[in-house]
Amino acid sequence: MKVFAPYLGSLQDYAAYQNLDSETLRNVLVNPDLDTDNPNEMVDAKEYLAVFNHIVKTTDNEYCGLNFGCYLNLGALGLVLEISLNTSSIEQGVFILQNFLDKKFPLVSASVVKDSQQYILELDSSIEDVQLKRHFLDMVLSIISRELKLMLPHPFVPKIRLPFADDEPYSNALNAEVTHHSHYQIVLPLEIVNTEINKNKVREIELLLPKFMTMLNENGEAGKTFSYQVRNMILNMCSPEIPNFEQVQKQFPYSHRTIQRKLTNESMSFRAIVNNIKQELSNYLINEKHLKTKDVAFILGYSESSAYLHAIKSWNKKSR
Numbered sequence: 001m002k003v004f005a006p007y008l009g010s011l012q013d014y015a016a017y018q019n020l021d022s023e024t025l026r027n028v029l030v031n032p033d034l035d036t037d038n039p040n041e042m043v044d045a046k047e048y049l050a051v052f053n054h055i056v057k058t059t060d061n062e063y064c065g066l067n068f069g070c071y072l073n074l075g076a077l078g079l080v081l082e083i084s085l086n087t088s089s090i091e092q093g094v095f096i097l098q099n100f101l102d103k104k105f106p107l108v109s110a111s112v113v114k115d116s117q118q119y120i121l122e123l124d125s126s127i128e129d130v131q132l133k134r135h136f137l138d139m140v141l142s143i144i145s146r147e148l149k150l151m152l153p154h155p156f157v158p159k160i161r162l163p164f165a166d167d168e169p170y171s172n173a174l175n176a177e178v179t180h181h182s183h184y185q186i187v188l189p190l191e192i193v194n195t196e197i198n199k200n201k202v203r204e205i206e207l208l209l210p211k212f213m214t215m216l217n218e219n220g221e222a223g224k225t226f227s228y229q230v231r232n233m234i235l236n237m238c239s240p241e242i243p244n245f246e247q248v249q250k251q252f253p254y255s256h257r258t259i260q261r262k263l264t265n266e267s268m269s270f271r272a273i274v275n276n277i278k279q280e281l282s283n284y285l286i287n288e289k290h291l292k293t294k295d296v297a298f299i300l301g302y303s304e305s306s307a308y309l310h311a312i313k314s315w316n317k318k319s320r
Contacts, residue, residue: 017229049132069143077150110123120185
C-alpha cells in the first residue's frame with residue numbers, strides 16, 4: 001500500500017510545530033533520504049504510519065489527528081479547486097474524493113450510504129491499532145468535512161456523526177453539528193447532492209490560494225522567530241477564513257498564556273499577526289485582482305464594507 005509522498009512531508013512539517021526533532025523523525029524512516037517534495041513519488045504506507053505514530057505517542061495529544069487535519073486546510077483548498085475543474089455537482093465531487101483516497105491515501109476509505117432523506121459518507125480504516133485508527137479517521141474527517149462545506153451551497157453545512165461522546169472539540173474545530181453514531185459519518189441532505197458546487201466560494205479560493213502559497217514560502221531571518229511560526233500556522237489553517245486564537249493555540253504544545261508571552265517577547269501579538277495577514281491579502285486583492293471594496297470585505301470575512309474600511313484606516317495609521 002502506497003501513500004502520496006508530499007503527505008509525509010506535510011506530516012514532518014507539522015511535527016516541527018510540536019517541537020519534535022526532524023532528525024529523530026528521519027530515523028523512524030526506512031529510507032531517511034526520501035524526497036517528500038516530489039509530487040510523482042509514493043511512499044510505503046508503513047513509513048507514513050511509523051512517523052504518524054511517533055508524533056501521536058510523543059505529543060500525547062488526544063486530538064493530534066484532528067489538529068493535524070485542521071493544519072492541512074490550505075492543501076485541502078487545492079483539492080477543492082481540482083474537484084471544481086472536473087465536475088459541477090456535489091455527488092460527483094464526493095466520487096472524486098473517494099477516488100482521491102483510493103489513489104493517494106488508501107489508509108482510509110469512504111463509502112456512500114443513502115436513505116430517503118440523507119446522503120451519508122462513512123469513513124473507515126483497516127489500521128488495527130485502535131488509537132492510531134482514531135487519529136487517522138479524525139484527520140480525514142477534518143479534511144473532507146471542510147471540503148464538502150466549501151462545496152455546498154450556502155447555508156448548508158455537513159453534519160458529523162462520531163462513535164464517542166466527547167463531541168465538543170470536534171464541533172469547535174470543524175464548526176459543525178456533531179452527534180453520536182457507531183461509525184464516522186458525514187451527513188448531507190439528500191436533496192442537495194445533485195446541486196451545483198458553490199462557485200462563489202470556489203472563486204474565492206481560486207483568488208486567494210496563490211497568494212497564500214507565496215506568503216507561506218516567504219522566509220529569511222523571520223523564519224527563526226515564534227511569531228513567524230504562528231503566522232505560518234494561521235496561513236496553513238485558513239479555509240479560506242482565518243482561524244481564531246483558540247484554534248491556533250491547539251496546534252502548539254503551549255498554553256494560551258505561554259503563546260502570548262512568547263509573542264510579547266518579540267513585540268508581537270496574535271491580533272497584529274492576523275491584521276498583517278489581512279492587510280497583505282487586502283493589498284493583493286485590490287491592487288492585483290482589482291476587486292471592488294465590498295467584494296474584498298466579503299472575502300476577508302468582514303460583515304460590512306464599513307468595518308473593512310475602518311480596518312484599512314487602522315492599518316494605514318500604524319504604517320506611518
